[in-house]
Amino acid sequence: MEEIAILGVGMHPWGKWGRNFVDYGVVAARDALADADVAWTDVGFVSGAITVRNGYPGYVAGSTFANALGFTGCQVASSYAACASGATALSVARGHILSGACDVALVVGADTTPKGFLAPNEGDRPDDIDWLRFRMVGATNPVFFALHAQRRMALYGATKEDFALVKVKNSRHGATNPRARFAKEFTAEDVANSPTVSDPLRLLEICATSDGGAAMVVSSMEYAKKHGHTDPVRVKGISLVTPTYPDTVLDLPYLATDAGAAGDVPERGFKDSIGDAVYAEAGIGPDEVDVAEVYDLSSALELDWYEQMGFCAPGEAEQLLRDGVTSLGGRLPVNPSGGLGAFGEAVPAQAIAQVCELTWQLRGEAEGRQVEGARAGVTANQGLFGHGSSVLVAR
Amino acid sequence: MTVLPTLQAVSTKPQLPAVDGLFTTDDPPHLIGGKVPGRESYFFPKHLGGGDPHAEPGAELEEVALSRRGKVWSFTNSAYPPPPPFVVTEPYEPVVIAAVELEAEKMVVLGQVVDGLTVDDLEVGMEMELAVGPLYEDDDNVYLTWKWKPAEPEAAAESN
Numbered sequence: 001m002e003e004i005a006i007l008g009v010g011m012h013p014w015g016k017w018g019r020n021f022v023d024y025g026v027v028a029a030r031d032a033l034a035d036a037d038v039a040w041t042d043v044g045f046v047s048g049a050i051t052v053r054n055g056y057p058g059y060v061a062g063s064t065f066a067n068a069l070g071f072t073g074c075q076v077a078s079s080y081a082a083c084a085s086g087a088t089a090l091s092v093a094r095g096h097i098l099s100g101a102c103d104v105a106l107v108v109g110a111d112t113t114p115k116g117f118l119a120p121n122e123g124d125r126p127d128d129i130d131w132l133r134f135r136m137v138g139a140t141n142p143v144f145f146a147l148h149a150q151r152r153m154a155l156y157g158a159t160k161e162d163f164a165l166v167k168v169k170n171s172r173h174g175a176t177n178p179r180a181r182f183a184k185e186f187t188a189e190d191v192a193n194s195p196t197v198s199d200p201l202r203l204l205e206i207c208a209t210s211d212g213g214a215a216m217v218v219s220s221m222e223y224a225k226k227h228g229h230t231d232p233v234r235v236k237g238i239s240l241v242t243p244t245y246p247d248t249v250l251d252l253p254y255l256a257t258d259a260g261a262a263g264d265v266p267e268r269g270f271k272d273s274i275g276d277a278v279y280a281e282a283g284i285g286p287d288e289v290d291v292a293e294v295y296d297l298s299s300a301l302e303l304d305w306y307e308q309m310g311f312c313a314p315g316e317a318e319q320l321l322r323d324g325v326t327s328l329g330g331r332l333p334v335n336p337s338g339g340l341g342a343f344g345e346a347v348p349a350q351a352i353a354q355v356c357e358l359t360w361q362l363r364g365e366a367e368g369r370q371v372e373g374a375r376a377g378v379t380a381n382q383g384l385f386g387h388g389s390s391v392l393v394a395r
Numbered sequence: 396m397t398v399l400p401t402l403q404a405v406s407t408k409p410q411l412p413a414v415d416g417l418f419t420t421d422d423p424p425h426l427i428g429g430k431v432p433g434r435e436s437y438f439f440p441k442h443l444g445g446g447d448p449h450a451e452p453g454a455e456l457e458e459v460a461l462s463r464r465g466k467v468w469s470f471t472n473s474a475y476p477p478p479p480p481f482v483v484t485e486p487y488e489p490v491v492i493a494a495v496e497l498e499a500e501k502m503v504v505l506g507q508v509v510d511g512l513t514v515d516d517l518e519v520g521m522e523m524e525l526a527v528g529p530l531y532e533d534d535d536n537v538y539l540t541w542k543w544k545p546a547e548p549e550a551a552a553e554s555n
Contacts, residue, residue, distance in 0.1 A: 119478035129440070136417070201471075245447060250505065255440065259436055259502040
């Protein structure tokens with residue numbers, strides 16, 4: 001796959017600001033356009049990531065942002081893929097650029113989220129699997145996170161202390177990030193003293209829901225060169241793969257997995273395959289990655305990603321964490337931004353925000369949290385309904 | 396370990412599934428699954444559990460009783476009341492949840508654990524079997540869901 005260039009990135013800080021999601025997206029978009037030194041009127045395509053919690057304007061996010069910035073007659077599309085929506089919007093933009101439909105595109109996602117558990121829309125829908133898991137079982141998102149944490153404890157001997165250490169690390173990383181929501185550096189004791197939400201996970205180990213916005217200006221390599229971007233960060237790979245049947249690992253929002261009895265259970269699970277696909281497309285392997293942003297919906301899920309993204313073998317994630325390999329200053333810092341632990345989740349903005357952070361890292365502009373000499377970075381992200389994403393960027 | 400009766404003997408209200416078509420209430424109960432004809436591909440719920448890419452195009456799923464026993468794949472609880480459409484019974488007792496890998500189908504099925512158990516009573520690998528128990532009630536009815544309970548030894552279960 002040919003590369004595209006990341007000319008500019010921007011974000012509206014994460015938090016609980018109580019404003020319209022459009023405001024956050026516009027701030028992020030203007031930030032990214034200024035960073036790219038591209039005029040809004042030169043953008044040929046707007047690729048919006050959809051929010052499903054803000055009514056109709058959220059369903060047509062691309063158009064909503066374009067309208068707020070002032071309609072120019074450019075092309076527009078909107079994408080939804082749960083937490084992977086931002087990476088999907090980036091992929092759609094890449095398709096437009098590489099097909100020659102446009103030279104430069106704006107990718108943007110923003111959200112305003114309610115406090116507390118994410119839940120289905122109102123109404124009785126017994127033929128909706130997402131509705132059924134709440135009604136018949138009470139299986140919230142943290143329930144699924146905790147099932148994976150508990151299984152890690154049973155399979156690999158992970159401890160609650162290991163999980164807490166992830167939160168401690170990410171809060172330390174995020175403490176100096178002006179765009180993160182939480183500036184507090186939490187200790188293992190703080191984590192242990194926070195109430196259990198779903199055993200073994202405590203409140204401080206489950207990502208909050210946040211307001212926020214993130215945007216990127218991306219272009220063809222030719223456009224980048226013509227406009228003076230001589231060595232831009234490049235998108236080398238995007239993975240949006242589905243699971244492969246039969247997938248026997250239970251994940252959101254399903255009540256049951258496929259049946260292993262069907263035979264030919266893939267050796268590599270769904271989340272392994274997300275990384276496999278991005279490395280294959282990029283031609284860059286996990287051993288060449290200098291920095292990563294992975295989806296720590298819970299502290300324990302970050303440890304799963306170390307293995308799924310090929311940073312270590314199954315069962316070795318706790319050792320990698322304890323050895324400081326994934327802390328700033330280590331060989332492969334993970335979530336230098338602070339991750340979801342320091343940001344909380346603004347669903348359609350989050351996968352874009354991951355790439356924004358890697359862009360700053362690869363440019364050497366991540367003040368206070370810089371991974372020295374970073375040349376290649378990878379993201380990992382999971383949505384529900386078989387969605388997930390990974391983006392690999394390099395210089 | 397005490398396992399409480401799975402049906403509320405105290406209530407005289409009619410008991411009916413909270414949603415039809417997911418499980419039976421006969422003795423013993425079972426989950427209603429879908430199966431691809433001629434293949435060992437099972438789904439739960441029958442029409443909401445996905446598809447098999449290797450099935451004959453257009454093949455109708457057969458309705459099957461899924462096996463009733465399996466081993467705990469993982470487990471947890473919900474210390475806080477889940478949001479709607481979950482119906483909270485006050486005072487709220489943390490819902491305990493197990494994901495159980497069915498012996499025959501090798502599929503993992505999520506469900507509440509019968510009342511009276513906590514996460515301390517569970518462990519990965521433990522043998523469980525299917526039960527049916529109360530989910531919530533209103534003035535007219537008790538609404539039921541499928542639940543997992545620690546399995547009785549096969550021989551003892553047969554002699555009952």
